[in-house]
Amino acid sequence: MSTAPDSADRLEVTGYRLTAPRRAVLDAIAHTNRPFTIEELSDRLPNIGRATVFRTIKLLQELEIVCRVPLEDGGVRYERSRSGRHHHHLICSECGSVTEFNDPSLDASIEENATLAGFELDGHSAELYGRCASCRGGGAL
């Protein structure tokens, strides 16, 4: 049990090679709890080429091991997905933490709106911005 055995498995099972650079990326994100940028990740992996970090993260997104978190200011971070399934994000503007949640009725509501508009839905995103419970507790009010 070195790192993220399940993720590694998922890579191999899907037909991709589990190479040393890919393992290094998996390793690095397994040891991070904060959402990260590619640059940050790349800096922590000086022996791995930037392009490879990009490629690997893209790959991991497809496998739903990592997800893309769009910030309120237009920036983007990435986060190792806890659930590995479809979900949405609660993004704290104070501490930057990201919490996943899933709500079938929210998705249903989204689908309903698409149907109403005669739209064939193919994907969607929903991001919630604000202050997380612990930042509220610790700070004012």
Next chain:
Amino acid sequence: MSTAPDSADRLEVTGYRLTAPRRAVLDAIAHTNRPFTIEELSDRLPNIGRATVFRTIKLLQELEIVCRVPLEDGGVRYERSRSGRHHHHLICSECGSVTEFNDPSLDASIEENATLAGFELDGHSAELYGRCASCRGGGAL
């Protein structure tokens, strides 16, 4: 009635000057029905400095005259808002058209999830991706 009188009013009422460059930008977006990039807009306004186009669009976003549309592939376009109020987008991956919709029950569902997580909600986004009614009608199926 030259262009977008209401938008122009909104600019002035809010204390900003309605200058010639700003009017030109308002004019240009009033005559566009497709979501645009800043570059495209800037190209259509050769007499207006690029920086001014950026500044003006940013201003119009604050006034909710224009809204930022994040695409599925991570790109961004801008669109003159029809409603000028809070809404979400249906984005067609085939023709690129953007339709606004508003659904109080969707927003309620979002707020409920925030509350459940002890989160103080501050803003949110929801984008729907797929094929619009006319692209479906004209194409296959």
Next chain:
DNA sequence: CGTCGCATTGATACTTAAGCTCAACAACGG
């Protein structure tokens, strides 16, 4: 009017993020 002050403009340089290229390399199957 004349003039002062502030908002605005725009050419340009700069920044940052992200993606692409392509030759070298590693793995694998036979």
Next chain:
DNA sequence: CCGTTGTTGAGCTTAAGTATCAATGCGACG
């Protein structure tokens, strides 16, 4: 061992947006 294919990484290129800063415009005031 050799050819085929997937993978890598240094450096190049693009895109998007921002910073600079002098010049200009406009309004207020006397």
